[in-house]
Amino acid sequence: MKFWYQAKQQHWIKIILLLPLSGLFYLVANARRLAFKWSWLKSYRPPVPVAIVGNISVGGNGKTPVVLALVEAAKQRGFMPAVVSRGYGGKAPHYPFIVNATSQSSECGDEPLLIHQRTQCPVIVDPNRSAACKVAVEQGSDLIICDDGMQHYALQRDIEIAVIDAQRGLGNGLCLPAGPLRETASRLSMVDLLVSNGEPLFNAHSHLLQLQASGLRRVRDQQLVKDVTEFEAAIAGIGNPARFFDSLEGLGFDCKQRVSLDDHKHLSEEQHKELLEKRIIMTEKDAIKYRHTAGDEWYYLPVDSMLPDAFYQQFFSLLQEKIHVS
Template identity: 50%
Template sequence: MIERIWSGECWLWRLLLPLSWLYGLVSWLIRLSYRLGWRKAWRASVPVVVVGNLTAGGNGKTPVVIWLVQALHQRGLRPAVVSRGYGGKAQAYPLMLDRRTTPAEAGDEPVLIHQRTGAPVAVSPRRKEAVAALLAQGDIDIIITDDGLQHYALARDFEIVVIDGQRRFGNGWWLPAGPMRERASRLKSVDALINNGGSAQAGEIPMRLVPGQAINLQTRQAQPLNAIAEVVAMAGIGHPPRFFSTLRQHGLAPVKEVPFADHQDYSEAQLKALTTGSQQLLMTEKDAVKASRFAAANWWYLPVDAELPPEQASALLDRIAALRDNSPLN
């Protein structure tokens, strides 16, 4: 229902407009307070790159963060990642992730980023504290913030906005009548636009999510996607239909598709009940970081990687690497 409201297909969005106007007013006042100097943003001693979005959930932001960290590392930079840690609750903040950190503590996306990249990751509701904790460890020359485009308390040197290429901006209204955290005019002030899975418009870098082989949660055995039969597909991400569409595009016909809420917390019984007999359960990698501690033998996950056109990717990385080169510390 919420997708139909935000797309404008359902008239109920009109009833929510007063709340949207209030949301928009508060957002505008917050940003204005920083622009006029009424509130001061904290600036790190190294460049900060924000990877965020204008709409709520499911744009492909986390794969972009993973791609960016890996690409910068290949160029000899030492990136680290900060996140709010949505869905996690640590005993104390800032929380520095290690191999024992659980999604219940840090949130699923920070754990996934840490596992995929091996880069230092810190979470805190106050991103300034997470950045300071990372810098105290040393050997870091650039900070990537996972989300946080609207977190103006942290000064940034470069802003990347990831756009859902298929849903774009829905009906264009602020939450809750529409999907917008800020209006589309905000795009004029950002440094780069990445279009995930749609026709890139002028000034946008096209991106697609490329699936790898399916990986068993218990054994870590990898198999081609089409080698797994009788699949029940599940996804607890911002936009589950994208995962199901990816499976169908690669020749898989799930016997059942089960969407969950983004950042859903799972129980063993809940997931075991999804399959019967010889059926195999296939989930996203983000779901797998939460389900691996009680995984069954018939559970698999599908990792995906962000892929950008080489020339545009290289130009984007050049601009970001130049931030480090021009830093006062160099």
Template identity: 45%
Template sequence: MSLEQAWYRSSRWCWLLLPLSWLFAVVAAARRYAYQQGWLRSESLPVPVLVVGNISVGGTGKTPFTLWLCRWLQQQGYRPGIISRGYGARITDPVVVSPDHTAAEVGDEPLLLARQSGCPVVVCPDRLAAGRALLAAQRCDLIISDDGLQHYRLQRSFEVVLIDGQRGFGNGFLLPAGPLREPVSRLNSADLVIANSGSHPLAQGKMSLKVQAVRPLLADDAQAETVLPTSSAVHLLAAIGNPERFAITVQQAGYSIAERFFFPDHHDFTEQELLSLPTPLLMTAKDAVKCQAFAKAGWFYLEVEAELDRESQQQLAAWLAAHCPKTELP
């Protein structure tokens, strides 16, 4: 059993890690308090910053939500930009993400966002530097900080926290005994808490993932015009925070699952380790950007789109009207 599996099951050996969790809690609380008191310096950007994050390790649906948010903001007449850490990439200075980048260069999630959001994306572990670089390169009137909830050096205008509506917070312990980056009480200070693919008593809103299409990785292949029938038995490939949610989505779309090949989140796939996998192989869009360069016939990815409940949209719209007046950008 992996450590992550233990977090979401009744595993008594997690209790052995509790002293480290208490230490982690003290350090995390002290760090946040230091920023609140001004002992550690935080800085603002000249445009509003909307943070999308979570308090737990693993997938909560931040990427599909961010894609939804970008499209929704554009429909409202805004010109948002995205900043992200670029997890897994060796980045020290801000990089403006191009669709031609590889996931190894800029991270899988930022690359997916750059290809699908229609918004400029800049990656850097220092979100403040990323935001400055974004504004220097592009005319944006609002910045979305992807997975930036714990990056307190950058001041924020609005916080959206996503919860896994299926797994919740596991055993409720902080790292390393549990999956939490911050205690559940942190939700009290967030502006909007949304449960993904389920419900949660601490969430004000709900998000669901709807299947849009199944697409081949080889766009110029003859299979590009072939629809993978929903009666097909597929082999799943995923390296995301909650692969079981992916499996459930695939089954809800009408497919049966023959085998599952699940890897740790953000796993950097190589051509060699996937050569012998059976087809049809169905993966997530986030994994597809890592496998595109060595894709084979019979490899597909599931395109999903987030849907947000009306009440959450109304809350976002009210905040925008009050704090983000539209500006005429050239």
């Protein structure tokens, strides 16, 4: 909701009305976390290390680029990583669901399909992430990277990585529904690594994630194209569409219209029909949805993750400690 990221005084009436529900949400969420911590509720410990890449706020913050970077770095170091995900936005014919080359985003969700296409590593989707982890282990994976799931305490973890969109921060700092937080800001002090997406945070210990465009591609066949810089529309169905639109402007792309969609949402039938014959540009995550229904001049802009060496050094140092202890 937009008011989460605007000055509190502009929406004080709405916030006051929602504060009791936020207080209740906080109490329930905190009680649930403590219940798992004190073993009042059962949790699953996989026989291989688990790294959670998540956040404490709703909406996209840049988790998937961090997951992609970790998978590639782990493979380079000789690990056989697997990614598990809830598969938000998809409805699989069965669970656990193993993503493959013919999977549709409607089955497994946008991010799992994108991750599999980019990395070719095993990606297992299941709302019950513990069940997904068991399949990953059966397939021979020796490291599990969980895309989201920081609040999924039924799955025990060895390393927690919190990703924050520096542009939006933590919004008004309030818990749902008065604010965007699933847990209070104090939860960040408990994670192992903090990643700031876009620009440095106030926290001196955070690692800066930067995204670098790697070349424009056609949605239909993923072919690299050149000398296309003008578009009738730009589409973004991600957590923070403004970031994508600003990046296009910074790269010199001229877009006459901006179409913002909620995270994971598709174009409506009317929008799809209206834009079918037009030249448009979108995120790679959005392109996943339209591989078979894209117009001839629909393009997407892939990005590569850039994280500092210190991030990888800290992550793999922690990982080796966990492996040694186990």
